[in-house]
Each structure stands twice: as C-alpha cells, then as structure tokens.
C-alpha cells in the first residue's frame with residue numbers, strides 16, 4: 001500500500017471546542033468506527049485525533065436517487081462529490097519535528113488525514129520498555145500497543161470504572177501484575193522504593209481465578225501467577241483448602257481472623273449507613289463500651305448477644321429501660337455478625353498481615369463465599385484500613401516508610417461516597433496518606449456515587465463502557481474537551497477503556513491486551529530476571545491451561 005492509499009480524507013473545518021471535521025475520500029464511512037485514531041498532516045505538524053462521530057451528511061442527494069434504476073452505478077458516480085461523509089474528530093496532540101505537544105488548535109483546511117499507523121502512534125505515545133512502560137493495549141485501527149508508564153501510575157491513586165462485564169477486574173489483575181514487575185525492576189535498578197499491594201478481593205478474582213460472565217474459568221488471578229510474591233488471606237476458610245489443593249501453595253494461603261477483643265466501636269460506627277445505626281445508637285455504644293465490656297469480657301461479644309439477657313438481668317446490671325431498648329435495636333442490626341467464623345476469641349491475623357505488607361509482601365484478602373455479604377466485606381476493609389492508617393499517620397517516605405502501598409478496592413463507592421468519605425478509613429487514607437506513599441486503586445461500577453472530591457485525587461482513569469449519564473459525566477470530568485469524549489465512553493466494547501491521566505502521554509481508546517497471553521509474558525520476564533533457573537511447575541502448568 002502506498003502512502004497515498006492510506007489517505008482517507010482531508011480536513012474541511014471544525015472548531016477546537018467541537019472537534020475537527022474531516023471529509024472522507026475514497027472510503028465508505030462504514031469502514032471507520034468511533035474511537036479510531038487518525039493523523040492529520042498540516043503544514044505545522046502532525047495532529048493525532050480520535051474519531052468521536054460519523055456523519056453521513058448528504059440526505060438531500062440520497063433521496064433524489066431513483067432506487068429502481070441501477071442505484072449502485074448512480075451511487076458510484078455521486079460518491080465523494082454529492083454523496084459525502086464526514087468524521088468529527090477530537091484533536092489530541094500535535095507532533096512537529098521531535099516535539100510533541102497537547103493539541104490546542106485544530107489542523108489547517110485540507111490537511112490530509114490518514115489512519116493511525118504503528119510508527120505514527122509511537123511518535124505520540126512512546127515505546128514499551130518492560131522496565132517502566134508496559135503494554136496496555138492497542139489503539140484502533142493500528143496494532144500498536146500503547147505503553148502505560150507504571151512508574152508514574154503508582155505515585156497517585158487511579159480508578160477503573162465501567163458497568164458490569166466491561167473488564168474491570170481483568171484490568172485490575174493486569175495492573176497488579178505490572179505493578180509487581182515494575183516494583184521488582186525499579187528496586188533492582190535502584191530507581192525507586194518498593195511498591196507493595198493490598199488487594200481487597202471481593203469475588204476471589206485476584207487470589208484465585210478470574211471467571212467469564214458465564215462463570216467458566218478465564219485465567220488465574222495475579223496471586224496465583226506469582227505465588228512467590230503474594231500471600232492470600234482468606235475470609236472464607238474453605239478457600240484456604242481450595243487454594244492449597246489446586247496450587248499446592250502451602251502456607252501462602254491463610255485464614256483471616258479478627259479477635260473480638262480488638263474490635264473498636266469505630267469499626268461498627270463505620271457501618272452506620274449500611275446497618276442504619278442511628279446517631280443515638282452510635283453514641284450509646286461509645287458511652288456504654290466499658291459497661292458492656294464488663295458483661296461479656298468484651299463489648300462486641302456483649303452487643304451481638306445482647307438479646308440473650310433478660311430485661312431484669314440488664315436492669316440488675318444498671319441499664320435503664322431506654323438504653324436497653326436502644327441496645328436491643330442495635331443488637332438486631334448487628335445480628336449478621338453473630339456466629340460468623342471470622343470472629344475469634346483468640347486469633348487476630350490483621351497485625352501479621354500489616355507487618356507482612358510493611359515488609360514488602362503483596363497481600364490479597366479474598367472473600368470466597370462471603371463476597372456477597374456486604375456488611376462483612378465493608379467491616380473487614382474498614383477494619384484493616386483503619387489499622388493501616390493508624391500505623392502510617394505520622395510517618396513519611398524517607399522517615400520510616402519503606403514501601404509505597406497501593407490498596408485495590410472493588411465497589412469503592414461503599415467507602416468513598418459523600419456520606420462516609422470524611423470518616424471512612426479509606427477516605428482518610430486517600431486524603432492524607434498520598435505523600436506518605438499510600439494510594440488507592442479504585443474499582444467501581446457506579447462512579448457517580450463516589451464523592452466528587454475523590455476524583456481530584458485520582459490521577460489516572462481507566463473508563464469502561466457506561467451508559468448512565470451521571471457516571472459518564474464524572475469519569476470524563478477531569479478531561480479537557482469533556483463533551484467531546486462522552487460519545488466515546490458510551491460506545492466502548494467489552495475489554496475497551498478510555499484511558500487518560502499522568503501515566504499515558506495522551507488520552508486513548510485502548511483495547512486492553514489479552515490477559516492470558518500477556519500474563520505469560522509478564523511471568524517470563526519475572527522468571528528471566530528474578531527467578532533464574534527456578535522452575536515453578538505449578539505456575540507453568542496453570543499458565544499452560546487456558
């Protein structure tokens with residue numbers, strides 16, 4: 001194909017705020033899709049543009065064609081002259097010589113437009129080096145893989161959004177694998193402190209397996225691909241057996257336990273919204289804690305079993321009628337926690353988990369069959385995050401903090417909605433601890449439920465398809481030319497994300513790399529550099545089974 005064959009049209013007008021208009025030439029508009037990248041060659045430089053609308057704008061001519069008489073022949077005669085089609089394109093960047101800048105104008109009239117080629121794409125987005133820049137996926141219509149600069153991504157919180165089934169959890173696992181490899185590489189090169197990950201794995205997709213929407217197995221989760229680097233704490237004790245049986249990972253999977261004595265009133269108050277605990281109920285709990293401690297050894301045990309005591313018993317212990325009624329109501333709300341095996345008299349694995357995290361182990365907390373028990377998921381995420389925050393407030397990188405920590409959290413709006421953001425441990429972490437090296441990997445289906453202040457802390461956005469208008473509004477709100485990007489978000493397919501932020505040079509619509517094949521490559525890189533001569537048969541076997 002000659003260079004001229006690649007020309008698909010020319011610029012005929014437009015406005016910076018509305019986009020560039022490109023008239024198609026020698027092409028039927030059906031060949032071009034929303035999300036395609038073009039390059040417009042003007043005298044000033046090459047403009048990278050993303051198509052956000054396809055316009056067939058000759059209806060008056062089309063209706064004059066007599067469809068009874070050789071319409072194909074007539075169409076051929078009229079094409080490009082009287083039957084024209086146009087593309088509306090978002091100006092993204094402009095390359096002139098070695099310089100590439102964000103586009104702040106539109107290309108000149110009659111600039112030739114070509115479909116993006118791999119070479120042209122590289123001039124804008126740079127090269128993959130498997131050190132800092134890792135392959136995120138292709139930009140249509142080229143096969144070029146855009147590099148994601150993981151060294152930049154890990155510095156700040158990032159967000160993965162999109163409706164169910166768009167590929168958020170697969171992408172979460174992929175980013176986690178890249179962060180792991182980046183951390184190993186950067187420490188080896190002496191370029192960065194280690195980055196460790198704490199992953200709250202609601203549906204056991206990081207600790208065990210990723211599944212397709214029809215519940216067949218898609219691939220091993222990141223922890224299974226790198227058993228040397230991850231430890232899985234299982235909220236569901238049956239998961240320990242499952243992980244050990246299938247992957248022979250021995251002590252790397254462990255049951256997660258909370259000692260009842262260690263539960264603070266704040267841990268329950270954090271669930272007020274979900275459990276509809278009133279302000280009075282919460283206040284009662286605070287003031288009566290010591291008294292409740294006396295009844296059953298610890299206040300939590302006393303409150304979840306409060307209905308075992310008769311009114312008379314309680315009165316004898318000094319509770320008045322009003323307090324008894326209020327505590328009974330609270331006890332009913334907390335009854336979901338009664339008899340849960342995670343609450344123990346003796347063991348508490350949280351301290352151990354935090355110690356390991358601090359020492360550089362990546363941690364996955366997998367919920368197994370308890371993933372759908374919202375109150376327990378929220379309780380445990382809050383419980384661990386509160387203690388992590390307490391351990392890190394007051395420390396900063398360079399003075400005591402040896403690792404950067406990235407906390408992945410699915411259904412993040414539960415912890416970051418306007419009602420709780422100011423008091424929830426994750427909300428506080430997002431606000432206070434970035435400078436101390438703790439950031440969030442926020443994963444959510446309904447970003448409009450997240451407090452708007454949180455979006456100011458997110459530096460990289462991975463936006464999957466979503467059709468709810470207020471969700472589209474919030475996930476595009478950090479872009480320039482917001483309105484122009486919205487049609488892109490609604491038209492994304494599964495596995496496609498609009499990606500923008502500090503870790504990608506320019507916004508792009510990316511078809512994310514195939515998870516199975518890329519994880520094999522990540523594993524190979526890892527083995528080549530960090531596990532020379534180690535033959536991990538379990539991992540190999542699993543990676544070979546698709």
Ligand SMILES: Nc1ncnc2c1ncn2[C@@H]1O[C@H](COP(=O)(O)OP(=O)(O)OP(=O)(O)O)[C@@H](O)[C@H]1O
Nearest residue numbers: 164165166167168169170211212213495513514515
């Ligand atoms: N990068 C990818 N490689 C291979 N398959 C993918 C990829 N991304 C998405 N898929 C396919 O899309 C399906 C859905 O992905 P995933 O489970 O990550 O969606 P989700 O957005 O997390 O959905 P939910 O919100 O319901 O949890 C996967 O099971 C897989 O079949």
Ligand SMILES: [Mg+2]
Nearest residue numbers: 165168169170
């Ligand atoms: Mg998911």
